[in-house]
Amino acid sequence: MSEYPIPKDMREFIEICEKEGELKRITAEVDWNLELSHIAKLNEERSGPALLFENVKGHRTSVLTSAYTKTSRVAIALGMERSAGIMDIAREWMERVTKGGLIKPKKVGDGPILENKMEGDDVNLSAFPVPKFYPQDGGRYFGTTAYLVTRDPETDFVNCGVYRMQILDDKSLGLQLLKGKDAEVMLNKYREIGEPMPATAVIGGPPLGFLVGSTLVPYGTSEYEVMGALQGEPVEIIQSDLTGLPIPANAEIVAEGYVDPNPENFRPEGPFGEYTGYYSGKAQEEFPKPWLKVERVLYRNNPIFWSTTVGRPVTDTHMVQSINRTAELWTQLQRMGVPGIQSVYILPESTGRFWAVISIKQMYPGHGRHAGLAAFATVLGNYGMKGVIVVDEDIRADDLPRVWWALSTRYNPVEDTEIIKKGRSTPLDPSLPAHTDYYDHRLLVSRILMDATTPYEWQRKPTVIELDKEILEKIKQRWGEFGLNFSI
Ligand SMILES: Cc1cc2nc3c(=O)[nH]c(=O)nc-3n(C[C@H](O)[C@H](O)[C@H](O)COP(=O)(O)O)c2cc1C
Ligand SMILES: [Mn+2]
Known part of the structure; x- marks a missing residue:
């Protein structure tokens, strides 16, 4: 489908980025508490490389940031020409999903995500190098690139949605499921049937997972199938023996458990310095939120923790949103x-x-x-x-x-x-x-x-000034004579 290979997991993505000068390893010690996010933010505001923090204070594993701050790296994830701009990427995305069609995930029995696990009392989300991003944030945010996998209890439709996730304690992830989001719609259904909602937070897996998990595709369209369409091959998934939910076989870290749909048991979450450039308002903290009770964590050997920085534009998140929303708006207009x-x-x-x-x-x-x-x-x-x-x-x-x-x-x-x-x-x-x-x-x-279009129905339209083609051609031939230091 394309001349460049499409990386299927984060390690392949990192390898290609590094080869192409698009990734910098940070070996100096960096604190997860504000320092890491601030370095990433400054780097992103200057359109810098992807960063792999290899020496996070108190941790032995790495954090990847700034993966998609530049279109050249989104092009790497999609196997496109590296010079592609936002619109080129969006057009290609639209064409792959509309012309190529969605591709269902493929079940496999084993995969690197099963290499390690924490269960029961051993579950400790703070064992991972989870950053705290901004001074007034309510805590460390495990989920910025992570997507939550949930299943509709009536139709079995499986959704993957990127929602921020705060570490509330070692075994709990606060979830911001805004009104009408797919996981929120599902949680309401679980409330009706009086059951907890099985849910899994996924970090890593197909590099396109974060891009697609944060795309507003209509309810009923599974993001796993969109990822498949974009990578031109099914996403390989393992069906969890705990929740029954599908998880990418090559994910880096997954936190599995249940969300209690009863609002009486919701807990405060936030504040968080959001992508708007403002902290999400105080009003929100007065609205307790659902949370994932984590019963098991699976992770690869040397798991790579993947973060994006939010906060004021333009940085990683804004590039991600611009690209996936342009692509999806174009797709939906096409379908209409x-x-x-x-x-x-x-x-x-x-x-x-x-x-x-x-x-x-x-x-x-x-x-x-x-x-x-x-x-x-x-x-x-x-x-x-x-x-x-x-x-x-x-x-x-x-x-x-x-x-x-x-x-x-x-x-x-x-x-x-x-x-x-x-x-x-x-x-x-x-x-x-x-x-x-x-x-x-x-x-x-x-x-x-x-x-701002010139009305179609106008009989007499203003005439746009165009340069004379013949003269342009002649000038081109003689360009060297004029001593101007640019070419035409
Ligand atoms: C970095 C990032 C963080 C996001 N955080 C949230 C969030 O906390 N809550 C939310 O409802 N949407 C959030 N979104 C937007 C959703 O990912 C997006 O609306 C997506 O469509 C949700 O999936 P769904 O359509 O399956 O519900 C975030 C997007 C990005 C890129
Ligand atoms: Mn969805």
Whole structure:
């Protein structure tokens, strides 16, 4: 499917990154308490290499950070040309899942994840080099790249979702399952039938796991199958003899157990310095959260603990969100049959989720509105998106200077704006009222559609200035004569 091999586990990913100068081993001693995350954050703000911390104070195993801060490393995970940008990656992703189709995981009997285990009283999550990220965080966060595997008790659909997970004590992981997320929907079903929800937190496995586990695919689509589609081979899974849930055979660390769905037993979690660049508001700490009671931990020899840094953009998480949300928005628009989509781009600077640009080749009056409103109506766009800008085909969605040109010359605010007053959002959005009384209001946001396309129905359209092709050709031939130090 591609000329580059697709790494199937974290070790292969690290090996390729290192060979290509995309990874730095940090051998100096670094404290898991703030120091590690701060080094990673500064490194990511400068688009640095992936970091493998090999000497974390008090621990003998390593921590990987900054894996996806640069598109070149996402290209490594997907086996793509290293020069691919966000939009190239998103287009390829969309094509692999829509044209290639989903690939079911394959059951195997054994795998490196079974090399070691902690059970019962021996379970100790703090035995791993788990970082504390920001000064006001409520504790160490075991889950930043980890995804939670859960099963729908009615349909058997298996979900993998990335949700932050805080170490509450050596055997408990606090979970932030925001309203309407797949694991939250499942937890509500377990409450109805009065049973605890089996759940497994997975670190590592297919390098694409973190990217796909944090992608908003519609409920009922298993992320394991999307990972399969993207890597072009089934994910190899072992069915756990404890929970019955599938776990990647080559994962680094998995924490298995049960979540009590009874809200009376929820526990405080957070605060946490979130991807918005703000601590998740105080209001949230007053809402106790479900937690995973860990009964067993499986891990490979020399397990690699994988973290991403959250906090202010643009760093690792924002690149991940921008790429997987652009890919999924594009996929969902394609599946809806919206014609003429040329490119899609969700800005990493918008924390990778709040603003999108869509470029279309117009085919009928109202096409710009169709594309923009369709974006808001997708499962992905409906979740928190604040703005969509639609531009014509002559502008790439990621060409922001030209997007601004379109907003300046093809957009007439009153005429070309649609406002939606209420839409689904996230309590993590700091622009929404934070008072506890209004907690649920924080789940609603307004949206703006800016249609910066030249109206299709205009009989007389403004003429875009193009350079004369013949003259350009002649100039090209004579370029050397002009002494300019750039080529054309
Ligand atoms: C680093 C990172 C941390 C995240 N943390 C959370 C979280 O704590 N809670 C949450 O609901 N979503 C979180 N998300 C977003 C979810 O991963 C995303 O919405 C995904 O679609 C959830 O899976 P689901 O659609 O199967 O529910 C996070 C995403 C990333 C990249
Ligand atoms: Mn899901």
